[in-house]
Amino acid sequence: MYLKRKIDLFLTDWKNNKKRMPLIVKGPRQIGKTESIRKFAKENYTSVIEINFVTAEKYKMIISDGYDAASVIKNISMIEPSFRFIPGETLIFFDEIQEFPEIATSLKFFNIDGRFDVICSGSLLGINYNRIESNSVGNKTDYSMYSLDFEEFLWAKGYSSDVIDDMLAHMLEEKPFSQLQHSIFSSLFLDYCILGGMPAVVKTYIENNTFEGTLEIQRQLIADYEEDIRKYATGLDQARIMNVFNSIPFQLSKENKKFQLSKVEKGARFKDYRGCIEWLQDAGMIHLCYCLNSPDLPLKGNYDPDKFKVYFCDTGLFVSLLDDEAQEDLRANKNLDIYKGALYESIVGEALVKSGYGLYYYKKENATLEQDFFVRTANNLVPVEVKSSNNKTKSLKALVESEKYEDIAFGIKFCAGNIGHNDNVYTFPYYCTFLFKRYLKEKYN
Numbered sequence: 001m002y003l004k005r006k007i008d009l010f011l012t013d014w015k016n017n018k019k020r021m022p023l024i025v026k027g028p029r030q031i032g033k034t035e036s037i038r039k040f041a042k043e044n045y046t047s048v049i050e051i052n053f054v055t056a057e058k059y060k061m062i063i064s065d066g067y068d069a070a071s072v073i074k075n076i077s078m079i080e081p082s083f084r085f086i087p088g089e090t091l092i093f094f095d096e097i098q099e100f101p102e103i104a105t106s107l108k109f110f111n112i113d114g115r116f117d118v119i120c121s122g123s124l125l126g127i128n129y130n131r132i133e134s135n136s137v138g139n140k141t142d143y144s145m146y147s148l149d150f151e152e153f154l155w156a157k158g159y160s161s162d163v164i165d166d167m168l169a170h171m172l173e174e175k176p177f178s179q180l181q182h183s184i185f186s187s188l189f190l191d192y193c194i195l196g197g198m199p200a201v202v203k204t205y206i207e208n209n210t211f212e213g214t215l216e217i218q219r220q221l222i223a224d225y226e227e228d229i230r231k232y233a234t235g236l237d238q239a240r241i242m243n244v245f246n247s248i249p250f251q252l253s254k255e256n257k258k259f260q261l262s263k264v265e266k267g268a269r270f271k272d273y274r275g276c277i278e279w280l281q282d283a284g285m286i287h288l289c290y291c292l293n294s295p296d297l298p299l300k301g302n303y304d305p306d307k308f309k310v311y312f313c314d315t316g317l318f319v320s321l322l323d324d325e326a327q328e329d330l331r332a333n334k335n336l337d338i339y340k341g342a343l344y345e346s347i348v349g350e351a352l353v354k355s356g357y358g359l360y361y362y363k364k365e366n367a368t369l370e371q372d373f374f375v376r377t378a379n380n381l382v383p384v385e386v387k388s389s390n391n392k393t394k395s396l397k398a399l400v401e402s403e404k405y406e407d408i409a410f411g412i413k414f415c416a417g418n419i420g421h422n423d424n425v426y427t428f429p430y431y432c433t434f435l436f437k438r439y440l441k442e443k444y445n
Contacts, residue, residue, distance in 0.1 A: 001206070001207060002035065002039060003032065003148065003152065003155070003156050003203065004152065004155045004156070005032060005036050005145075005152055006149075006151075007025070007033075007036045007143065007145055008036060008039075008040065010143060012040070014141065015040075015117070020117065020141070021107075021111050021141050022107040022110050022117075022119070022139065022140050022141070023118070023119045023120070023142075023143060024097075024104070024119075024120045024121070024141070024142050024143070025037065025119065025120070025121040025145055026121075026122075026142060026143070026144050026284070027123065027144060027145035027146060027284055028147070028225075028283070028284035028313055029123035029124070029221075029224060029225070029228065030123075030198060030199070030200060030221060031145055031146060031147045031197075031198065031199065032145070032147075032199040033121045033122075033123075033145055034121060037093060037095075037119055037121055038050070038093075041093060041119075044091070045089060045090060045091040046084075046086055046089035046090070047084040047085065047086050047089060047090040048090070048093060049076065049085070049091070049092045050093045050095060051092070051093065051094050051095065052095045052096050053094070053095070053096045053097060053099040053100040053103070054095075054096040054099050055096075057099075058079055059076070059100075060099075060100050060102075061079075062075040062079070063075075063103065063105070063106065067106040067108075067109055068106075068113075069109045069110045069112075069115070069116070072106050072109075085115075085116065087115040087116065088115065090117070091117045091119065092110075092116055092118045092119075093119050093120075093121070094118070094120045094121070095120075095121050095122065096122050096123075097120045097121065098122040098123060098124045098232070099122070103120070104140075107139055107140050111139040111140070112139075123228070123283075123284070124228060124232055124282075124284070146197070146313070146354045147196060147197030147199070147313070147316075148197030148202055149197060149351060149354045150189060150192050150351065150431060150433070150434045151164060151434045152197065153188070153195075153197060153202065154188065156202055156206055157188065157206070167185075167432060167435060168438055168439065168442075170419060171419065171428060171432055171435060171439045172439060172442060172443060174419055174421050174426070175419065176418040176419045176420070177418055177419065177429070182418055182429065185429065186416065186429065186430075186431060189429075189430055191205070192316075193316070193319070193343060193344075193347050194211065194214075194316060195211070195316045196218070196314040196316015196317055196319070197314055197316065198217070198218070198221055198314055198316060201214050201217050201218055201316060204217060215320055218316055218317055218319075218320035219320050221317060222317055222320060222321065225245075225285055226242065228283065229241050229242055229245065233279055236275050236276060236279055237276065240264075240265075240272070240273055240276045241276045241279055241280060243265055244273065244276050244280060244310075245280060245285065245286075247264045248286065248311075248312060248318070248321075249318065249321050249322060251263055252309075252311070252346065253342060257309045257342065257345070258308070258363070259277075259308055259310045261273055285312070285313055286310050286311060286313060287310070287311045287313060287349060287353050287359055288308045288310060288311075288359065289308055289349060289360065289361050289373070290303040290304065290305065290307065290358075290359065290360055291303060291304050291307035291308060291360075291361055291362065291363060292304075292360050292361070292362045295362050295371065295374065295381065295383065295399060295407075295408065296381065296405065296406075296407055297376060297381050297407045298376075299360050299374060299381075300358070303360055309359075309361060311345075311346045311349045311350065312350075313350070315343065315346045315347045315350055318343070318346055319343070340388045341386075341388040343388075344386050344387075344414075344430060347430065347433070348384070348386045348414055348430070348433050349373065351433040351436070352384075352433070352436070354434070355434065355436065355437040356437065357375050357437065359373060360373065361374065362383075369399075370395050371383045371384070371385065371395050371396065372385050373385075375436075375437075375440070377440050377444040378444070378445050379444070380407060380408065380409050380410070380444065381405070381408050382408070382410065382411065382412060382440065383396055383400070383408060383411045383412070384412045384413075384414070385412070385414070386413075386414050386415075386430075387413060387414070387415040387416075388415075388416075393413050393425065396411045396413060396425060397411075397423065397425065399411060400423070400424050400425060401423070401424075409424065410424040410425065411425045411426070412425075412426050412427075412428065413425055413426070413427045413428070414427075414428055414429070414430050414432070414433055415427060415429070416429065417429065419432075
């Protein structure tokens with residue numbers, strides 16, 4: 001069973017671009033990178049040369065005579081003479097390049113040579129990306145891939161693009177969904193919150209039409225992530241990286257979700273953990289949400305790098321780290337009081353990242369003014385609030401109404417309710433978050 005992914009269209013557009021350069025697909029482990037590239041390769045090329053640097057370490061010798069395309073191709077053919085290199089009809093797919101980032105130096109020469117298309121892929125590329133970046137600037141294209149977002153989940157459930165377009169139209173027209181629509185989308189979104197977007201988990205759920213077995217898969221994925229830390233976190237304190245990773249559920253359960261090292265290890269200091277948090281971020285395992293110095297534009301450069309919240313890369317994995325019964329508790333809307341707000345805040349943050357946004361929040365010192373997220377349009381700073389209940393949005397209203405914040409003209413609230421609009425605050429259901437960027441682009445840019 002192949003799950004339709006957004007990278008499918010990107011790869012087609014890349015292939016159709018006459019000026020295409022070698023492509024690097026980045027992303028955490030087991031999110032479907034290899035499967036999507038293989039499907040694309042099979043459908044678009046006469047010859048596919050796939051080299052996996054984990055399962056076939058002998059290919060690490062292909063640069064022994066230099067990085068130029070001719071030398072690399074000659075050495076690949078020496079190792080495997082059955083490979084066919086047909087100019088204009090061949091894709092060379094270097095997989096698991098985190099094991100051999102040196103191969104990226106050859107991308108410049110493949111780009112200059114121009115006879116063969118090249119795609120590289122691997123997990124944890126962020127931790128070695130400086131080695132790739134320095135060798136191939138201006139001669140490669142990057143694509144960041146994530147686990148399935150809610151739109152891809154809807155595709156997996158059989159919903160068409162027409163349904164997605166209709167959801168966006170409701171947002172743009174401020175037209176509430178019907179009771180039937182709202183009930184179905186809310187139920188599907190709750191399933192997605194529990195499952196997350198890891199392809200193996202979603203496939204099991206779709207094929208069996210039940211949650212049975214999904215928790216075991218999620219926990220195995222967590223175990224694989226922990227194994228990656230032990231394998232790849234060289235030069236850093238692996239135990240401290242694990243401490244950070246394991247503390248995230250507890251950190252998110254606090255009313256003040258700002259990440260605190262004191263909750264990781266008693267007496268811990270930032271200098272002791274320097275690089276550990278960044279390693280997890282670069283590996284794609286977590287997302288950092290930075291605290292703004294003030295709710296003003298621009299966003300970049302206007303935040304405190306030492307104040308941040310930490311979210312898992314996949315909310316389904318977050319749920320799997322809670323009690324064995326957490327999946328059922330979430331579906332039944334019970335026993336999750338301390339985590340409910342964190343779950344929905346995490347899922348909205350995840351959706352923003354998957355839409356291409358950076359994550360920023362604001363908390364005024366010695367005051368109650370606090371805002372979950374901020375994004376921007378061409379001209380406006382947009383505060384975003386995530387409510388696990390129908391409580392009033394005091395901070396959001398204060399930001400929108402205050403004359404002090406000139407960049408803020410309106411705000412967005414995501415909650416369990418339907419579409420609404422009151423005093424320059426627009427309310428949307430959680431399940432619309434994946435359309436948020438498209439909504440802002442069409443309405444305000």
